[in-house]
Amino acid sequence: MTVAQGLKNMPKRSPFEDSLNNPDSFTITYELVPGQGAGGKKIDRLLEFARRAKEDGRITALSITDNAGGHPALAPVAIGTEIRNIGLEPMVHFSLKDKNRNQVESLLFLYQREQFRHLLILGGDFPRLTYYGQAKPVYDLDTIQTIELVEHIKAGHYRQMDEEDLHDRPFDFQCGCVVSPFKMTEAEQAWQYAKLLEKIKAGAKFIITQLGFDLGKYAELIHFLDHENINIPVLANVFIPSPAVARIMAGGAVPGVLLPAELAEQMAAESKEQRLLRAAKMTAVLRGLGYSGIHLGGNGLCFDDVCFVLDQAEQFQKDWQSHRQEAHFPLKGSWSLYAADSKKQKKLHPGTRPGGRRLHQLIHDLLFSRSNPIARAFGGFCKFCDRYHFSRSLFTSSEKILKEILFGCRMCGDCTLSESTYLCPQSGCPKKLINGPCGGSRNMSCEVYPDRLCFYVRVYRRLDPNARIPDLGTHPPLPPKNWALERSSSWINYFQGRDHTEKKAT
Numbered sequence: 407m408t409v410a411q412g413l414k415n416m417p418k419r420s421p422f423e424d425s426l427n428n429p430d431s432f433t434i435t436y437e438l439v440p441g442q443g444a445g446g447k448k449i450d451r452l453l454e455f456a457r458r459a460k461e462d463g464r465i466t467a468l469s470i471t472d473n474a475g476g477h478p479a480l481a482p483v484a485i486g487t488e489i490r491n492i493g494l495e496p497m498v499h500f501s502l503k504d505k506n507r508n509q510v511e512s513l514l515f516l517y518q519r520e521q522f523r524h525l526l527i528l529g530g531d532f533p534r535l536t537y538y539g540q541a542k543p544v545y546d547l548d549t550i551q552t553i554e555l556v557e558h559i560k561a562g563h564y565r566q567m568d569e570e571d572l573h574d575r576p577f578d579f580q581c582g583c584v585v586s587p588f589k590m591t592e593a594e595q596a597w598q599y600a601k602l603l604e605k606i607k608a609g610a611k612f613i614i615t616q617l618g619f620d621l622g623k624y625a626e627l628i629h630f631l632d633h634e635n636i637n638i639p640v641l642a643n644v645f646i647p648s649p650a651v652a653r654i655m656a657g658g659a660v661p662g663v664l665l666p667a668e669l670a671e672q673m674a675a676e677s678k679e680q681r682l683l684r685a686a687k688m689t690a691v692l693r694g695l696g697y698s699g700i701h702l703g704g705n706g707l708c709f710d711d712v713c714f715v716l717d718q719a720e721q722f723q724k725d726w727q728s729h730r731q732e733a734h735f736p737l738k739g740s741w742s743l744y745a746a747d748s749k750k751q752k753k754l755h756p757g758t759r760p761g762g763r764r765l766h767q768l769i770h771d772l773l774f775s776r777s778n779p780i781a782r783a784f785g786g787f788c789k790f791c792d793r794y795h796f797s798r799s800l801f802t803s804s805e806k807i808l809k810e811i812l813f814g815c816r817m818c819g820d821c822t823l824s825e826s827t828y829l830c831p832q833s834g835c836p837k838k839l840i841n842g843p844c845g846g847s848r849n850m851s852c853e854v855y856p857d858r859l860c861f862y863v864r865v866y867r868r869l870d871p872n873a874r875i876p877d878l879g880t881h882p883p884l885p886p887k888n889w890a891l892e893r894s895s896s897w898i899n900y901f902q903g904r905d906h907t908e909k910k911a912t
């Protein structure tokens with residue numbers, strides 16, 4: 407059997423995929439959160455929800471979180487397989503906080519075997535305290551690199567699949583990605599959109615937003631995608647928290663989530679039905695704004711609650727504009743990409759605090775541009791030092807001392823300082839992200855260390871003042887680090903052609 411014959415026999419698209427790709431349909435997905443342990447009432451409730459959803463027919467995919475909130479939980483494959491057996495499409499969250507690249511591939515093969523088609527690729531919240539303390543954060547690949555890996559395997563550029571395997575179980579994952587349109591400041595929001603563009607370029611086929619309640623910010627994302635001529639389905643995250651969870655969210659305890667305090671207060675004083683009605687109004691407005699669907703979720707909800715929201719949303723749809731104000735909870739003081747009532751993007755202000763960037767750039771060009779004689783001489787010296795253990799060790803120690811003082815260098819051996827305005831992501835970002843920020847920052851503060859600025863806010867302040875959103879970050883995005891180079895000299899590795907400037911997937 408040839409690949410072409412195999413592809414011909416591939417299973418038909420799922421109702422979820424059909425719905426996503428049909429501009430006239432409004433796609434509804436729902437988020438399930440498995441807890442700890444292999445079974446019990448919570449899992450029974452999730453599966454009962456799936457059975458009811460299948461009978462009802464309006465929800466076309468159920469997403470399953472992957473160690474949500476940085477806590478260990480039942481692996482999503484367990485629930486995903488049962489959902490698939492029930493006859494619904496599982497959309498498995500693929501969180502990179504606790505997987506290295508081998509585990510990523512291994513899980514892709516497992517999900518291929520299980521015939522899952524839809525993965526939601528996300529970085530994930532930083533691991534929390536658990537057995538004997540905090541788990542080691544991994545983030546070996548970022549979201550862009552993971553989507554690229556999937557696309558490389560699909561295209562046969564990496565890890566050739568056996569034709570028989572492709573026939574039985576096609577490697578045809580459709581990766582979704584996430585974005586937050588709910589950032590308070592220019593730097594954070596511009597980065598969110600810049601990284602979204604890269605995820606789409608890498609191969610993301612659909613988008614799910616962070617949860618939020620500011621309909622102006624939801625509308626901004628649609629304008630931005632129109633402006634960039636991007637036409638892939640985008641689902642708005644409509645989350646219905648219990649009053650207790652709303653209070654926790656308003657207090658800032660959930661990374662990347664901004665819930666206005668007035669909304670939390672209002673929720674504390676209202677009935678469940680009122681909260682469900684608000685979600686129904688939001689759904690109607692989001693459909694009116696041009697969203698392809700909604701990604702519903704909440705805590706303490708049963709399937710009847712979800713049916714109520716969907717039924718009411720239908721009722722509200724015809725005059726959705728009239729519900730806009732009631733369902734809108736603006737993030738006061740937040741930055742917007744568009745001026746009020748205008749579709750013209752505002753001018754950005756990167757590069758307001760360039761610090762020592764220009765001087766570092768000058769020295770970098772002098773020593774590493776390959777085209778000037780000083781760089782060629784320095785390269786020759788690096789190569790000479792690499793010949794002998796003693797000279798290599800001495801050279802590496804000198805580089806370590808100098809770069810540790812100047813940049814807080816961690817000697818990863820594959821230096822990306824010049825791609826991040828001469829700030830080191832290995833010491834500056836707790837998730838060690840090299841292609842733009844996560845979604846966890848809050849008012850410019852890092853998700854992990856709230857007393858520090860997000861590393862990428864600092865980078866933004868040092869960027870070229872003329873940079874526009876598509877210019878932020880590195881083009882093409884940086885490949886994954888080669889950890890075999892750790893603790894070696896990045897200068898020698900550069901001139902010997904071992905670092906990312908030469909790297910190709912093997």
Ligand code: SF4
Nearest residue numbers: 835844852853860861
């Ligand atoms: S520094 Fe920024 S990108 Fe890195 S973990 Fe903190 S919030 Fe996320």
